[in-house]
Amino acid sequence: MKLTDVVRIVPKHKLKIDHEGSHEFVCRIFVVFFLDRSRERRRVNREEQWEDLRMHMADALISPAVGGVMWAATAGLIGYSSKKVKEELDDRKVPLMGVMGAFIFAAQMINFTIPATGSSGHLGGGMILAILLGPHAAFLTMASVLTVQALFFADGGLLALGCNIFNMGFFTCFIAYPLIYKKIIAAGPTRGRILTGAILAAIVGLQAGAFGVVLETVFSGISELPFVTFLLLMLPIHLAIGLVEGLATAAVVMFIWKARPEIMRAAADSAPIGDLSIQKVLIGMLAAAVITGGMISWFASADPDGLEWSLFRTAGVEELQNPGDGVHASLTHLQEKTAILPDYGFKAADEEAKPEEQPPWPAVDPGTSVSGLVGGALTLLLSFCIGLFLKRRKVSIS
């Protein structure tokens, strides 16, 4: 098996900007690696197209708690950026942000082949926005693009939108751009500086974003993937993506710089970092870490054995089925080997994360579940009938 069979960054889905999250990609890796012995290409659609890897989170992976927290953070950032943009009093920004957002949208649909790997990539755009618009305007623009994608292309979903905007907007615009790119360019733009600045900033921004994805997924507890494994999968991949993104950004920036140097000059002058000092950023991140850490430990304080105990009781299963071979065993093995906190295991904590929502956990008692199935079928039938009735009624009226 070559590496390219496993780590394949692939071109775009037919008409949409990709929305496969890292989780899908991980699924694919495992399926391809462990189960797909024949190494046949996996068909995602009738066209034999491969999907791009991106950091989009999906609704299905986020718990409301995590989703809510990230939405609060994102809403705060949107409010802050809006205020800053208003204060800048540059009325050229209004049309520029809109049109640049549309540009990013369109540019993301154009693929290029990455030499020597036979796969293709595309431009994320966060860095270019930050360079041309400044951090606050760029953040708003990125947020708007992601919102339109979520609404029209079901790119992740509305709950995960908060996470996506944060992962893909915050780190690029407020961390990578001011702290890395600007600092490197500060002495004056040259080819070398643009290249290193763009690549470093893109890599850092994407790594941080990937880390955010992992944290959010794990704290949500809906996905079964253990923390360290997930991390080990995400970070190297996003290193490669960051490299590609940085190169693409640098190439475009250099093009603009050669064709119209006054644009770069104007961007450098009029894109103030404002009062974003490193200390404030670090303090903010520390506070966020403390808060999230506190939340985690609160969740984790619940009885970690609750799951096994309730299963034992309700299903009457003597011991947990645990096949000795196959995917599950390999993963458990992997986790044991790589686990930093072997006794803790994020999984257990997560499954206790929702005691306040539904008292019995999990609510899968055999008796109720049969009733559930019957009742579910009936409800569905009922809804369908109501729908048909309304439709008939509408037709007969009009």
Place this chain on the structure above:
Amino acid sequence: MSHHIVEAQDLQYTYPDGTVGLQGVSFRILHGESVALVGANGAGKSTLLLHLNGFLRAGNGNLRIGDYPLTPQNVMAVRRSVGMVFQDPDDQLFMPTVFDDVAFGPLNLGLPEAEVERRVQQALETVGVPHLQKRAPYKLSGGEKRAVAIAAVLSMSPDILVMDEPTSNLDPRSRSRLIQLLKTFEHTKIIATHDLDMALDVCERTIVLHQGRITADGPTRTLFQDAALLARSGLEKPLRMQGCPICADGEKTGVSPISHHR
């Protein structure tokens, strides 16, 4: 009283990269006149138009619009009386719906909502597209977009209408509708155009620009008869005057029978 006169005296303009835009342009346009601005590409038509709303400031010379000599302080007041319609309607229709676009100007003028509504309806009816109010701009055809762009300017009740290539990219029917519409306007009209046939229809006076200078300024029909002048300025006769046997006769005899061209 300088009743909406547009007066330029020796305007000169050089672009930041050094190319000369205007080299001493002088003219005087009175209230109600329809003036066509013609010239080859690069002659300076668009440059001149951009001076009329204060976007570009002449390096030398004076420009006076209505009661105001154009200075940075009264640019906003000037823009209230000079309505400019650009070449690409997509650049001018930037609001979510047609109604919003046409209402944009009056709202910026600070008019009350009822008055804004009235003006929007009136403007849309003038150009003939009141049914498109709720439509999004990207769903309009080229001719409809052009009409809405004009309405968006009309709703501000300008005294002077400046247009840059209004008939470009229009199909024949939309074009003739636009020409009919322009003929009904009583504003002072300054129209930069390549469409010399439209200039013949709409504008009784023409200014010919060539390499930043005015090479001719006079009645449209007379100017368009002067093949030598047109050739010097990188132009040709309007299509309907080309190959006309009566004109050719006139050139031979020296008598110019212009009245047969409407």
Place this chain on the structure above:
Amino acid sequence: MAKIDSGFLDIGYMDTLAGGDSRLHRLDPRAKLVTTLVFIVAVVSFDKYALSALIPFFLFPMVLIAASGLPVRYLIKKVMIVTPFALLIGIFNPLLDREIVIQIGSIPISGGWVSFFSILIRFALTVTAALVLIALTGFNAVCMALEKLGTPRPFVVQLLFLYRYLFVLTEEAVRMVRARSLRSFRSGAMGFAAFASLIGHLLLRTLDRAQRVHLAMCCRGFDGHIRMIKPMHIGWREIVFTIGWSGLFVCMRRFNLPVKIGELMMGLMG
């Protein structure tokens, strides 16, 4: 690239649908937005093994679609297009979560499969709800509703402008890519150098356009504030709609209605 074209005719079609005329269409966008948000929050707040409790939630999109005359087949097709990705997200769960949680007759069903289907159902519900919202309200009206509900103005203006110029820019991009591909004799995506150049040119045109739009705005008196007339009005219909549906969602979330109905049936059948 015809696929992008069809993708965007698609978005445009949603706007056409939103222009329809039914009682639901005429409702104030804020009511529809808030109700959809309550719906989504209710659906995603279930735990990962919820299955039957989710079923009644299908009532909401079904009723809306039927009562407003939206094209069912079209909407279902749109949901189906994105379903493979939900499948790929969820398929991991049955692989890892092998603990048997229920037994139907002699067939053991692992928790992984339960959570997998739960993911699918939740996905279908949330995606459909979002689509129905846009199809009934239109993107622009949703943005206005957002603004009235407190979203900062610069962000709403940004959304509106982005939407407005989306079509213009994708058309330009399509034209450029098509022109390039007609002159290239390799199949597949373009090389890096060609890409950088193409994107660079597109960006320059974008910046020029931004300047022209700004000029047009200034010519019509732009002073930094975008002003719009927004005729929106909350009446008894909106209140009944929002409170009624939200109340129903809260009930469906609190009580597992299918279980109750099922128990009733089983009880009746003895």
